[in-house]
Amino acid sequence: MEENRQKAPLLQVQGLTVSFSRYAKGFRRVTLPGVRDLSFSLDEGELVAVVGASGSGKSLLAHRLLGILPHNAQVGGQVLYRDQPLDDRLAGKLRGHEIVLVPQNVSYLDPLMQVGEQVKGEKGDAQKASAALRRYGLGSEVEKMYPFQLSGGMARRVLIATAVQHTPKLVVADEPTPGLHPEAARRVLGHFKELAQAGAGVLLITHDLEAALEVADRVIVLYAGAAVEEAPAASFAAKELLQHPYTQALWQASPNHGFVPLPGTQPVGQLPAGCAFAPRCPKAGPECHEGAVAYEKRGAGYVRCLHPEGEQL
Amino acid sequence: MTLEAKNLCFTYPCGRSVLQNLSLRVEGGERVGIFAPSGRGKTTLCKLLAGYEKPQSGQVLLDGKSLASYRGYCPVQLIWQHPEQVVDPRLTLGKTLREAGEPEERLVQALGIQPEWLSRYPAELSGGELQRFCIARALGPATRFVLADELSAMLDLATQAQLWSFLVEETTRRGIGLVAVSHSAPLLDRVCTRRIEL
Numbered sequence: 001m002e003e004n005r006q007k008a009p010l011l012q013v014q015g016l017t018v019s020f021s022r023y024a025k026g027f028r029r030v031t032l033p034g035v036r037d038l039s040f041s042l043d044e045g046e047l048v049a050v051v052g053a054s055g056s057g058k059s060l061l062a063h064r065l066l067g068i069l070p071h072n073a074q075v076g077g078q079v080l081y082r083d084q085p086l087d088d089r090l091a092g093k094l095r096g097h098e099i100v101l102v103p104q105n106v107s108y109l110d111p112l113m114q115v116g117e118q119v120k121g122e123k124g125d126a127q128k129a130s131a132a133l134r135r136y137g138l139g140s141e142v143e144k145m146y147p148f149q150l151s152g153g154m155a156r157r158v159l160i161a162t163a164v165q166h167t168p169k170l171v172v173a174d175e176p177t178p179g180l181h182p183e184a185a186r187r188v189l190g191h192f193k194e195l196a197q198a199g200a201g202v203l204l205i206t207h208d209l210e211a212a213l214e215v216a217d218r219v220i221v222l223y224a225g226a227a228v229e230e231a232p233a234a235s236f237a238a239k240e241l242l243q244h245p246y247t248q249a250l251w252q253a254s255p256n257h258g259f260v261p262l263p264g265t266q267p268v269g270q271l272p273a274g275c276a277f278a279p280r281c282p283k284a285g286p287e288c289h290e291g292a293v294a295y296e297k298r299g300a301g302y303v304r305c306l307h308p309e310g311e312q313l
Numbered sequence: 314m315t316l317e318a319k320n321l322c323f324t325y326p327c328g329r330s331v332l333q334n335l336s337l338r339v340e341g342g343e344r345v346g347i348f349a350p351s352g353r354g355k356t357t358l359c360k361l362l363a364g365y366e367k368p369q370s371g372q373v374l375l376d377g378k379s380l381a382s383y384r385g386y387c388p389v390q391l392i393w394q395h396p397e398q399v400v401d402p403r404l405t406l407g408k409t410l411r412e413a414g415e416p417e418e419r420l421v422q423a424l425g426i427q428p429e430w431l432s433r434y435p436a437e438l439s440g441g442e443l444q445r446f447c448i449a450r451a452l453g454p455a456t457r458f459v460l461a462d463e464l465s466a467m468l469d470l471a472t473q474a475q476l477w478s479f480l481v482e483e484t485t486r487r488g489i490g491l492v493a494v495s496h497s498a499p500l501l502d503r504v505c506t507r508r509i510e511l
Contacts, residue, residue, distance in 0.1 A: 053469035055439030152351055178466050179394075181350045181496050207469045246471075253474035255499035261475040265425045268438065 008083040009041040010201040011065075011170060015077035018060045018069065031074075032269055034060045036226040038077070039295065039302075042203060044169070047196040049204040049212035049233075051250075052222030053266050058205045062174045065203070066101050067091025081170070096121075097166035102173040106155040109147040116143025119162045132165035133158070136191065153184035160191055171195055171202045177211050189215045209236075209250055218301075221247050224266050224276035231301040243298060243308040245281045275306070283307045314341045314376050314457045316362065316389060316490055321371035323357055331357050334371070337509070341457060344481065344491040346501030349511035355494045356394075358511070359462045362492065363391035375457070386413065390451035394463035396443035400435045406446050407431030416449045423479055424449055441472040448476065452483060458490040466496065477504050 018035040035057040042048050052058050063069045065079065067088040079086040081099070091099065110118055115138075120129035133142060136157040142150075150158060156176060163171065173192055177185040189204075193215045196202045206212050212219060213236050220230045221244065229244040239257070242248050252260040264280040272279055278288040288306055295304040316339045323332040331354035339345050349355050360366040362373055364380050364387060373380045375388060393399045400409050410416055410431065424445040435443060444464065451459060461480070465473035481504060484491045495501050501508050 051469075053439070053472055054441050054467065179351075179463070184351065207467065209470055250470045253470040255474075255497065255503045259474050259478070259503045261478040262471040263425070263475065265427065265442065266439075268427075268430070268442065 008080070010044050010046075010082060011042040011086075011203075012080040012083075013041070013061075013077070014039050014080070016061070016064065016079060017074075017076035018057065018064060019074050020070075020072055021074070022072070033225050033271060034073070035064075036224075037292075037295065038222075038225075038227050040220055040227065040230060042170075042201045044201050045196055045199050046217050047193060047202040047204060047215055049206060049209075049216035049219045050222060051206055051209045051212055051219055054207060055224075055266060055268060056222040057225040058207075058222060059174055062101060062172045062203075062205055065091070065170070065172055066095050066099065068095075068101075098168055099170045100163040100166075100168040100172070102159050102163045102171065102176055104175045104178075106147045106150065106159075108159065109155070111147050113146070114143065115145050115147070115150070115158055116140075119143075119158065119165065121162075124165070128165050129161075132161040136161050152179050153181075153188070156180065156184075156188050157191070160188070164195060167200075168195075169200055171200050172205065173202065174205045175207065176204070177206065177208055185211055186214065210254060210256075221250070224271060226276060226304065227295060227302070228277065228305065229301060229303045235300060240309060243301065243303040243310075244277075244305050245283050245307075246277050248309065249280075275304075314388070314490070315339070315374075316458045316492075317374040317377075318358075318362060319372045319374065321358070321361055321368045321373070323354065323361060323366070323368050332361075332368075335511075336371075339458065339490045339492055341490045342485065342488045343507070344484065344493065344505045346505035346508035347492060347494045347511060348496075348498055348501055348508055351496075353511045355511060356462055359391055359460045359492070359494060362458075363387065363389050363460055365391070386453060386455045388455055388457040389460065390453075390456050390458070391460045391462065392444075392447055392451050392464050394466055396440055396447045397435055399447060400443060402435050405432055405434060406438065406443075409435075410446055410449060413450050413453050416453075420449050420452055420483070423483070425475070440467045441469070441476075444468065444472075444476065448480065452489075456487075456489060458492070459484060460492045460494070462494045463496070464493070465500070473500070480504075 016035055016038040019031050019033045021031045050058055120126050138157055176188050192202050204212055213233050216233045218232055220227050223246050229247045235241040239248050239251050249262040252258050267276055274289040274291055275293045278284040293304050293306055295302055318337040321332050321335040324330040347355055361368055426445050493504055
């Protein structure tokens with residue numbers, strides 16, 4: 001027991017930065033920030049959602065954890081897996097069985113290969129593969145199918161079955177629900193919850209805050225590549241429990257909570273000085289446009305804001 | 314104006330039938346939500362209504378005349394779910410924006426399209442940004458009906474609310490009829506004047 005309590009988290013991400021450089025006109029190089037100063041931890045048995053708009057750097061996080069970022073990516077900060085630095089070499093060794101990615105869609109499947117063969121993989125075991133498929137309600141007829149014959153929901157279950165047949169410790173799911181009917185989406189999310197309940201750490205990366213809230217223990221909200229808030233899922237019960245103005249704006253924009261539009265757009269490429277959300281923020285003062293804002297523990301979570309909810313307290 | 318589908322039947326070449334005797338009538342200025350599980354033919358219906366597919370039987374009529382008889386700019390415009398699949402990857406977005414004629418400056422402003430995006434290629438922008446271009450492109454002066462097929466399924470809540478509130482305002486002021494397809498009943502309840510299930 002004692003030892004259990006002191007065990008390090010399964011995954012610790014500390015100040016992760018991912019940026020790209022590309023050529024603008026001629027030989028002029030520009031650096032495009034992808035992920036900026038991202039920190040969080042994930043324990044075994046926990047399901048943490050990383051939520052953000054497209055272009056907020058979510059998939060880069062997934063690719064960093066699996067060690068599959070493109071070569072022109074510049075990476076900073078530290079990622080620890082069971083207290084060991086998770087570099088590309090270790091990620092390469094563990095991915096596919098101990099650390100797995102459930103990718104977004106069928107385009108990650110080989111279109112010319114039957115499902116059964118693909119789930120099994122090169123060195124896999126056919127029985128294990130069919131057991132994994134059966135677990136997600138896919139019978140032997142599905143093993144003979146090709147990816148184009150699968151419906152969206154079936155394809156998602158094939159991708160999950162492929163990923164989890166080796167009982168992974170860390171599951172990274174990248175946008176597992178778009179295009180699915182609410183029922184099918186709920187079932188897919190339920191499968192991720194089961195994996196967490198069986199002891200795996202699950203990182204759910206999604207743009208769909210409402211879907212994430214159905215299963216997540218904690219939610220990390222990204223904006224323009226940086227985490228702006230981390231909050232327990234329970235805090236999303238009311239706007240006042242959320243601390244960052246962007247998280248509050250997301251909450252209010254839900255069709256269930258007023259459908260209030262947030263004007264403006266997330267910055268692309270060059271970021272404004274100071275807080276990236278300041279140009280759209282109702283609370284922003286001149287101080288918000290100067291210098292970086294720190295990400296700090298506050299209340300039940302973390303927030304990156306000079307004027308968080310209830311600041312007078 | 315009136316957009317009318319009369320007894321539409323559609324069967325895929327493989328023999329799977331998705332729509333049988335479907336009839337639907339949408340008036341200008343109306344916003345009709347279509348709600349159905351996957352595989353019921355929501356996207357097929359949109360393609361038929363916009364003239365991208367021909368039904369095996371039945372008709373699509375615009376003001377009583379077959380949609381196929383309209384020449385030039387189609388008054389029924391479809392906005393697709395995956396904007397990255399309906400913009401030319403080798404055109405800058407400035408050119409994509411002008412594909413169907415010069416867009417009104419007012420639309421470009423209201424959709425929050427930034428001037429610096431115009432010189433970029435589709436791969437350099439996110440889905441939410443590309444969808445703004447697709448909406449502007451579909452709202453030419455001759456547009457009378459807009460079909461939105463899961464317009465916001467890939468978008469975050471803030472962008473979703475922003476784009477929908479723009480579309481509702483714009484279609485209302487111009488008397489454009491709107492057909493919105495979505496998996497989300499709460500969204501359709503917010504946006505539409507009535508809702509039908511397939």
